[in-house]
Amino acid sequence: MRRLREYAARDLLIGKPLKAAFKVGRNAVMREAYCARRAEGLDALLARIEGLRGGVLAITIAFEIPWLIAYLADRFERFSQDAVLVVCDNSRTPARRVEIEAICRSAGVPYLALPPNPARHIDRSHGNALNWAFRHVVRRVEPKVFAFLDHDLFPPGPFALAPLVERQPVYGLRLDGIGSWSLWAGYAVFDFEQVGDRPLDFYPDPDRELFTGGRNWEHVYRHLDDRALAFGQFHSHAFEDMLDRDGKPLRCGIIDRWMHLGGASRFPDKIAASAFFQQVLDARQPGG
Incomplete structure (x- = not known):
């Protein structure tokens, strides 16, 4: 949320800072409660991808549409020059989870069913899933580079993710908010060494009008010189x-x-x- 000096006088009079602070507190409780949950199959997944330590890890959050994962897995198999795809499933429907897991098994893609997600707002649900994946998968693996890619985002041909952060700590599609900016959480690449020890939070920041991943303005983006960064077009x-x-x-x-x-x-x-x-x-x- 914004600092008090960033609010207009009218916003202060109608209590916007109090409302924003309440949402931050509520979201923090939801975030921590969700991230404390265990996922069956996590240990097996980590054992399977332990070779990605120092490598390039790409995570997509699946949600309800199996054919998207089938196409994304195929594109990664054919076109990725450095990244390994891992699917973390945030689907609400048990049948869809079964379908997506079968697709991943057939394609040889590491799969993990995330804990049931209580959030119903799409941005908070996505934020929960990303925060859980960051804490329990990314931090445990310690890749050189990690990325979060949307499940309906498809590469046009051969691609590599690591070169995008060779000269800068983050890369992706920039979204501007009120006195701030963030990377869209569906196309965001990070140098783990430079951001992995920070308390990343992929929740939205509605007070700054930033969507999923917007809370990372506080933890990462505001500390960077955006004039020296390249962004996605x-x-x-x-x-x-x-x-x-x-x-x-x-x-x-x-x-x-x-x-x-x-x-x-x-x-x-x-x-x-x-x-x-x-x-x-x-x-x-x-x-x-």
Whole structure:
């Protein structure tokens, strides 16, 4: 949240700092309670990926849509030049967890079912999952580089993550808030040696208008000179041949040429267009 000197007089009069402080406290209780939970299979996962110590670890948080994980696993198998993908499953539906685990087993991708997540707000749920994965997986493995990648973000062809943080501690898509900025939690790469011992918190910071990962403004980003950093480049792409219920073209994001479907697990129009998106991904050639 903002410091008192950052609030306008009107915000102070209507008690915005008190409301923000309450949310910070509530979220901290939720975060710590969730991160204290154990996940069956964690020890087996850590034993499987212990060779990633000093390597490059990419974690995606799965959520309810198995085909996304199938496509992402395939893309990693074909195109990753350094990173190993690990799937941490935050799905609420037991049947979906079974499907996603089967996909990972078939693809040879390390999989872990996260503890049941009590948060229902999408940003807090995602924040819980990321915080748990950071504390119990990333910190235990101690990779040279780690990344959090959205489950509906797909590389265009061969890629490497480690070079993105060779000359800076973090890299990703920058999102600006009130007097602050953060990296979007679906495309964020970190040098573990430079940030691994900090109390990272991937909860949102609504008081600063920052989404999932926004609390890391306090722990990481405000200490960096953003003028000296490179960030991911974003543009929006419209699919003129696939319309939503209002007759408008469905859109996706392109981040450093990675295709981000955006909301593919929660927006009804995009869920309904899954076959179309699979055709798009099948047709997209490496480097395109």
